[in-house]
Amino acid sequence: IAQSNTFKIGLILPMTGQQASTGRQIEAAAKLYMAQNGDTVAGKKVELIVKDDTSVPDVTKRLAQELIVNNKVNVLAGFGITPSALATAPLATQSKTPLVVMAAATSSITEASPYVVxxxxTLPQASVALGDWAPKNGIKKVVTLVSDYGPGIDAEKYFKERFIFNGGQVPESLRVPLRGPDFAPFLQKVRDLKPDALFVFVPSGAGAAVMKQFLERGMDKAGIKLIGTGDLTDDDQLNDMGDGALGVVTSHHYSAAHPSPLNQKFVDAFKKANPGLRPNFMAVGGYDGMRVIYEALKTSKGQGGGDGLLAAMKGQIFESPRGPMFIDAQTRDVVQNIYLRKVEKKDGQLYNIEFDVIKDVKDPGKAK
Ligand code: DHB
Structure with missing residues (x-):
């Protein structure tokens, strides 16, 4: 097939290492999308090229360079963690290649290049809702515990600001290293401070370790509630966390238990194609990212190169398995519902059950 008749998507993901579950989820979702929607779009054969960056930003950048120069990809996609997205953004700008961020969630990423979608x-988007919910539900004093990099710092800042605005107190804000964190000494400190709740942000894949140590230390029995963004009760791990996770309240944009017919279809198809795996919020980011790419190719008919494609990505509005969403044309960031959820047992399995929704939330981190 001639070069001009192929459309190449360079999907860079952490397939190994600490963030491997993110890569596994997104790759599975992208392949599901292609299986459901075919691999010919606007007369072009769509080719997915998957690369493992091991979540090391220098590797992400080198792989992106190779994909642009050697493979001549039309789009870059994936990006499991913020440092990988930020390291690659300048290459998107130089080469005028749209860069679809399917995972990383620090607010500022979309400002690193006009080619980022x-x-x-975003963590500010997910965190603010909990800063409103907590004080109305008997939680007046909170200690925050976040991974010490972009998304954690966003989560800490936006949760805290809103919670304090609502009359809450935050006596201590703790930050743990992203790589190989040991939560024990931090949790001991939280126990001593005896807040009403501990607010946590850790990246996808790290939640189970926090939950385990929280329960092992009997913090729940000491009357400390666990709350956080939905990264903590990640659907990839939640069902193995045990009944100690019951009742944990989080705010997020996606739950595998989201009660819509479209989500039910998505979850069933995902599980069928990937036995033993439940889709999490990373999977939905990958699935919807493919949708944005496919529709942009259809609309632009492959004309106008990267700029034509980018223009056709801006303003897309559609129903996702997460609920309604759109790509804000000005910021190129996602606008979506944020749900409050509680871990409950359903059909013998643990799920994040949605009990409230804040509709059409824009990223609060964007300058006006
Ligand atoms: C990021 C990574 C995650 O795994 C997550 O759950 C949220 C944010 C990030 O690096 O941006």
Whole structure:
């Protein structure tokens, strides 16, 4: 097939290492999208090229360079963690290649290049809802515990600001390293401070370790509630966390238990194609990212190169398995519902059950 008749998507993901579950989820979702929608769009054969960056930003950048120069990809996609997205953004600008962020969620990523489009979420978007919910539900004093990098710092800042605005107190804000964190000494400190609740942000894949140590230390029995963004009760791990996770309240944009017919279809198809795996919020970011790419190719008919494609990504509005979403044309960031959820048992399995919704939330981190 001639070069001009192929459309190449360079999907860069952490397939190994600490963030491997993100890569596994997104790759599975992208392949599901292609299986459901075919691999011919606007007369072009769509080719997905998957690369493992091991979540090391220098590797992400080198792989992106190779994909642009050697493979001549039309789009870059994936990006499991914020440092990988930020390291690559300048290459998107130089080469005028749209860069679809399917995972990373620090607010500022979309400002790093006019070619960045995001289908995941932002931590400010997810955190503010909990800063409103907590004080209305008997939680007046909170200690925050976040991974010490972009998304954690966003989560800490936006949760805290809103919670304090609503009359809450935050006596201590703790930050743990992203790589190989040991939560024990931090949790001991939280126990001593005895807040009403501990607010946590850790990236996808790290939640189970926090939950385990929280329960092992009997913090729940000491009367400390666990709350956080939905990264903590990640659907990829939640069902193995045990009944100690019951009742944990989080705010996020996606739950595998989201009660819509479209989500039910998505979850069933995903599980069928990937036995033993439940789709999480990373999967939905990958699935919707493919949708944004496919529709942009259809609309632009492959004309106008990267700029034509980018223009056709801006303003897309559609129903996702997460609920309604759109790509804000000005910021290129996702606008979506944020749900409050509680871990409950359904059909013998643990799920994040939605009990409230804040509709059409824009990223609060964007300058006006
Ligand atoms: C990021 C990574 C995650 O795994 C997550 O759940 C949220 C944010 C990030 O690096 O941006």
């Amino acid at each position: 995001r289908t995941s979420f």
